Amino acid sequence: MGFYIGRRLLQMIPVFVGATLLIYAMVFLLPGDPIAALFGDKPVNPGVAAQLRAQYHLDQPFLIQYLLFLKGVFTLDLGNTFSGQPVIDVMARAFPVTIRLTVVAIIVEAVLGIVVGLLAGLRRGGWFDSLSLFASLLVIAVPIFVIGFVARYVFAEKLQWIKASVGPDPTWGQLIIPGIVLGSVSFAYVLRLTRNSVAENLTADHVRTATAKGLTPGRVLSVHVLRNSLIPVVTFLGTDVGGLMAGAVVTEGIFNIPGVGGTLYQAIIRTEGATVVAFVTVLVVIYLVVNLLVDLLYAVLDPRIRYV
Amino acid sequence: MSDTTVRPGQEHFVAPLEETPLRAVDAVDDSAPPSSQWGEAWRQLRRRPLFWASVVLIALVVVVAAVPSLFTSTDPRFQTLADSLGDPREGHPFGFTRLGEDVYARTIYGARASVVVGLLSTVIVTIVGGVVGAVAGYYGGIWDALLSRISDIFFAVPLVLGAIVLITSLQSRSTLTVSLVLSLFAWPQTARIMRGSVLQTRSAEFVTAARALGLSRVQVLVRHVVPNALGPVIVIATISLGTFIAAEATLSYLGVGLPSSIVSWGGDISAAQTSLRSAPQVLFWPAGALSITVLSFIMLGDVVRDALDPKARTR
Numbered sequence: 001m002g003f004y005i006g007r008r009l010l011q012m013i014p015v016f017v018g019a020t021l022l023i024y025a026m027v028f029l030l031p032g033d034p035i036a037a038l039f040g041d042k043p044v045n046p047g048v049a050a051q052l053r054a055q056y057h058l059d060q061p062f063l064i065q066y067l068l069f070l071k072g073v074f075t076l077d078l079g080n081t082f083s084g085q086p087v088i089d090v091m092a093r094a095f096p097v098t099i100r101l102t103v104v105a106i107i108v109e110a111v112l113g114i115v116v117g118l119l120a121g122l123r124r125g126g127w128f129d130s131l132s133l134f135a136s137l138l139v140i141a142v143p144i145f146v147i148g149f150v151a152r153y154v155f156a157e158k159l160q161w162i163k164a165s166v167g168p169d170p171t172w173g174q175l176i177i178p179g180i181v182l183g184s185v186s187f188a189y190v191l192r193l194t195r196n197s198v199a200e201n202l203t204a205d206h207v208r209t210a211t212a213k214g215l216t217p218g219r220v221l222s223v224h225v226l227r228n229s230l231i232p233v234v235t236f237l238g239t240d241v242g243g244l245m246a247g248a249v250v251t252e253g254i255f256n257i258p259g260v261g262g263t264l265y266q267a268i269i270r271t272e273g274a275t276v277v278a279f280v281t282v283l284v285v286i287y288l289v290v291n292l293l294v295d296l297l298y299a300v301l302d303p304r305i306r307y308v
Numbered sequence: 309m310s311d312t313t314v315r316p317g318q319e320h321f322v323a324p325l326e327e328t329p330l331r332a333v334d335a336v337d338d339s340a341p342p343s344s345q346w347g348e349a350w351r352q353l354r355r356r357p358l359f360w361a362s363v364v365l366i367a368l369v370v371v372v373a374a375v376p377s378l379f380t381s382t383d384p385r386f387q388t389l390a391d392s393l394g395d396p397r398e399g400h401p402f403g404f405t406r407l408g409e410d411v412y413a414r415t416i417y418g419a420r421a422s423v424v425v426g427l428l429s430t431v432i433v434t435i436v437g438g439v440v441g442a443v444a445g446y447y448g449g450i451w452d453a454l455l456s457r458i459s460d461i462f463f464a465v466p467l468v469l470g471a472i473v474l475i476t477s478l479q480s481r482s483t484l485t486v487s488l489v490l491s492l493f494a495w496p497q498t499a500r501i502m503r504g505s506v507l508q509t510r511s512a513e514f515v516t517a518a519r520a521l522g523l524s525r526v527q528v529l530v531r532h533v534v535p536n537a538l539g540p541v542i543v544i545a546t547i548s549l550g551t552f553i554a555a556e557a558t559l560s561y562l563g564v565g566l567p568s569s570i571v572s573w574g575g576d577i578s579a580a581q582t583s584l585r586s587a588p589q590v591l592f593w594p595a596g597a598l599s600i601t602v603l604s605f606i607m608l609g610d611v612v613r614d615a616l617d618p619k620a621r622t623r
Contacts, residue, residue, distance in 0.1 A: 011457075014457050014461075015457065015460045015461050015464055016464075018457070018458070018460075018461035019461045019462075019464045019465055022461060022462070022465065023465065023470075023473065026470075026473050026474045026477060027473060027477065137603055137606060137607065137610075138599075138603070140550075140602070140603075140606055141550070141554075141599040141600070141602040141603035141606060142595070142599045143554050143557050143558065143561070143574075143577070143595065143598060143599070143602075144558070145557075145558065145561045145577065145578075145581075146577060146591070146595045146599075149581050149584055149591065153584055153585070157585065242464070242466045243466050243467070245466070246466035246467075246468050246469035247466075247468065249468065249469065249472070249562065250468075250558060250561070250562070253562070264469075265472070265562070268472055268473055268476050268564075269476065269564075271476070271477075276473060280465070280469065280473065283466065283469070284464045284465065287464050287466075288464060
C-alpha cells in the first residue's frame with residue numbers, strides 16, 4: 001500500500017510539471033503585453049515598465065521565468081497581482097468560498113444522484129426509470145448558465161428565498177441554490193452511471209448467490225449490489241472535482257459569488273498572468289490528489305482490488 | 309441399449325422439448341452469412357423510436373445550419389431600435405432582441421456556428437485521440453507510458469478553464485480557432501477510451517491469427533484491431549459533439565467565444581440575460597434550440613451505445 005502511494009506520487013510529478021508548463025506557456029508565451037495593458041489608455045512610461053518587467057521576471061527567458069515560478073510554488077511565494085496584493089492572499093479569500101460551494105454541489109450530486117439512480121436501476125424499464133432518464137437528459141442538454149439564470153430568476157426575484165447577489169463571505173444557506181445549479185449536470189451523470197451500474201450488477205452471479213443463500217434483500221442490495229455499483233460513480237466524482245471548480249466560473253458569475261471562478265475569470269480577462277497560473281496550478285494539484293484518493297477508495301469498495 | 313426398462317430409482321427426468329430453449333437454438337440458421345457487429349447494431353437501432361427521433365432532429369438542425377435562408381428571409385443582423393424587446397407579431401413569430409433584431413432569424417442563423425464548432429471539434433478529437441489511443445494501446449511499453457503521461461497532462465486541466473485561458477491569448481477568434489482550442493483539452497478522453505478498447509481487442513484470437521498469416525503489425529492494427537475497437541469511440545464522439553456545442557455556448561456566454569459578428573446561440577443567450585425579466589422569449593428560443601440540439605446528439609449516442617453493447621440487448 002505504502003509502496004503504491006509512493007509510486008503514484010512519483011507519477012504525479014511529470015503530470016504536475018507538464019500541466020503547469022502548459023498553462024504557463026499559454027499565459028506567457030502568447031502575444032499580448034500585460035505591462036502595456038496595465039497602463040490602459042495612458043502612454044507607457046518606459047522606466048516604470050522596465051521596473052515592472054523586472055519585478056515580474058518578464059525580462060527573463062521563458063524557461064527561467066517558469067523555473068522561478070516553480071521555485072515560488074514550493075516556497076509558497078506565488079508573486080503579487082498587478083495591484084500589489086500577494087496572490088496567496090487573494091487565494092486565501094477565494095478558495096474557502098469555492099470549496100464550500102463545491103462541497104454543496106458534490107453532496108447534492110452524490111446523494112441525490114446515487115439514490116435516484118439506485119431506484120431507477122432497480123426497476124429498469126419502469127416509469128420511474130424512464131422519467132429519471134429523461135429528466136437527466138434534459139438537465140445535461142440545457143446549458144448550465146441557462147439553468148443558473150432561471151434559478152436566480154425564480155428563487156431570487158420571484159420567490160425571494162435568496163439574494164440575487166451573494167456577495168463576500170457567504171453562509172452555507174446562501175450557497176445551497178448556487179451549489180445545486182453547479183452540481184446539476186454532474187447529478188445527471190451520477191444518476192445515469194449509478195442506474196446502469198446497478199441494473200448490470202443486479203443480474204450478476206454473485207448477487208444471485210447472495211439471494212440464494214438467504215440474505216435479506218436489504219443486505220443484498222447494500223452490500224452486494226450498491227457497493228459494487230459505486231466504483232464507476234466514485235471515479236466520476238473524483239474527476240469531477242476539478243470540473244466543478246472550473247464550472248464555478250459560470251455559476252459564481254451568475255450569483256456574484258467572490259470565489260475561485262470569479263477571481264480567476266477577472267484575472268484572465270485582465271491578463272494577470274501570475275494570478276491565473278497560480279490558481280490553475282492549485283486546481284491541477286487538487287485534481288491530482290483527489291484522483292489518488294479515488295484510486296485508494298477502490299480498495300475499500302472492492303476487496304478484490306489490492307495495491308502492492 | 310437393449311434393456312429399456314427403467315427400474316425404480318433410475319428414472320431420468322427429461323424436460324419436454326417445448327420447455328427448453330433448445331428449439332431457439334435449433335431455429336438458428338447456421339448457413340446464413342454471419343452478421344457483423346455493425347449489422348447487428350443497425351438491426352437493433354432500426355427498431356428504436358428514440359433513434360429515429362434523434363436522427364430526424366439532427367438532420368433538421370444540419371439542414372438549418374447549411375441553408376438558413378430556406379427558413380427565413382429576415383436578416384439576423386438587421387436592427388430596428390423601435391422594436392427593442394418587441395412582442396411577436398406578423399412575420400416575426402419570436403419577437404425582438406434588445407437591439408431590435410428578429411429572434412426567429414437569429415435562432416435560425418445561430419445554428420451554423422454551433423454545428424460547425426461541434427462537428428469540427430469532434431472530428432479533430434476523434435482523429436487525434438483515436439490515433440494516440442490506438443498507438444498507446446497496441447504498441448504498449450514506452451509508447452504507452454509516454455502517450456499516457458502526455459494525455460494525463462492535458463486531462464488534468466479542466467476543459468472550459470483551459471479553453472478560456474488559451475482563447476483570451478489568441479488575437480483572432482473564429483469557429484476554427486474555437487474548435488481547435490476545445491479539441492486541445494478534449495482529446496485525452498477519447499484517447500483513453502480508444503486505448504482501453506484496443507487493449508481488449510489486441511488479445512483476441514483473430515489478431516493472433518492475422519499475425520500468424522503474415523500480416524505486419526501496422527496492417528493488423530489498421531485492418532483488424534482498429535475496426536473492432538471503434539465502437540466505444542463512436543459512442544463517445546456522438547455524445548461529445550453535444551458537449552462541444554454546449555462548451556462553445558459557455559465560452560460565448562463568458563464573452564470569450566465567437567465574436568459578436570458571428571450569430572451564435574451562446575452569444576444570444578448571453579445578451580438575453582439582461583432582458584430576462586421583461587422579455588423571457590428572447591432567452592427562451594436560442595436556449596431551447598441549443599438544448600434540443602445537444603439533447604439529440606446525446607440521445608443518439610445513448611441508443612448507439614445500447615445497440616453496440618450485447619449485454620444491454622435484453623429486449
